[in-house]
Amino acid sequence: MHPFSDLAARCAAMSMSSTDDARQSVLALLQESGSAVLVKALQAVELQRAMMAVGLVSMFEAALQAALGEENGFGAARKLLREGGHERIEGDFADIIRAINVLKHGAGRSHDELLARRMMLPFKVRTESECFEEGDVSELIFLVKVDDEFFQYCASAVAEVAAIVRALKPEAIL
Numbered sequence: 001m002h003p004f005s006d007l008a009a010r011c012a013a014m015s016m017s018s019t020d021d022a023r024q025s026v027l028a029l030l031q032e033s034g035s036a037v038l039v040k041a042l043q044a045v046e047l048q049r050a051m052m053a054v055g056l057v058s059m060f061e062a063a064l065q066a067a068l069g070e071e072n073g074f075g076a077a078r079k080l081l082r083e084g085g086h087e088r089i090e091g092d093f094a095d096i097i098r099a100i101n102v103l104k105h106g107a108g109r110s111h112d113e114l115l116a117r118r119m120m121l122p123f124k125v126r127t128e129s130e131c132f133e134e135g136d137v138s139e140l141i142f143l144v145k146v147d148d149e150f151f152q153y154c155a156s157a158v159a160e161v162a163a164i165v166r167a168l169k170p171e172a173i174l
Contacts, residue, residue, distance in 0.1 A: 004063040005162035005174055008056060012155040015052050016148065019045050042138040050103055050146040053154050057100045060158045067165065067172040077165055084168045089160055095121060096157050099144045111143055123150040 026041045064073030068080075074097055081090035095117075098110035107128055118125045124145035126132055132145045144150065162174045 003162075003174055004060070005159055005166075008060065009155065009159055012052070012056060012151070016151060019049055019052070020148070022048075039137045043140060046138050046140050046146065049151060050140070050142055053146050053151050054100055054103050056158060057096060057154055060162075063162075063174055064165070067174040068169065077161055080165055080168050081161065084164065086164055089157065089164065092153075093157050093161055096154055099123065099125070099150070100154075102143050103146070107143060114144070122153055123147075 023042065023045045026038055026045065029035075030038050030042065061073045064077050065071065067073075068076045070076035074093075078090050078093060081087070081093065095114065098114050101108070101110035102114065102125070111125070114121065114125045115127065124132055124147075126143055126145070128143065132139055165172055166174055
């Protein structure tokens, strides 16, 4: 079997392409009709994107656990990154982990930590009373905006973390 990181990169690209195609098709149909069915279809695409991001990062944790022989795959990887002098990616990865926690669980400690630094983040985080875009019928209740940029940020970070872990621990099959 090929390493998780190689397969994950291909899967991420295929998934984004298919959701982009679906989104464009629904948006074209919405130009002619504001049907509730079409609005639900657009929301389903947004939900699918969030599920893909959560799935990608969550499955990467399992791959890290197996590769590093650690119960806390994220913690072990972050420690390796810090010890290897990769503070920037460790910080980016920590933010992604927090964002995924917010997508899975909603408001809480991770959300508070992201809100405190949201102007410095490369992705959008909102409070419970805000919306990302006024009038966007596809917007769901997520506190993190899962757009193309966010998903690509997650996929790139997973690939970068995997490459660094492999370089620092060549015996880790990731």
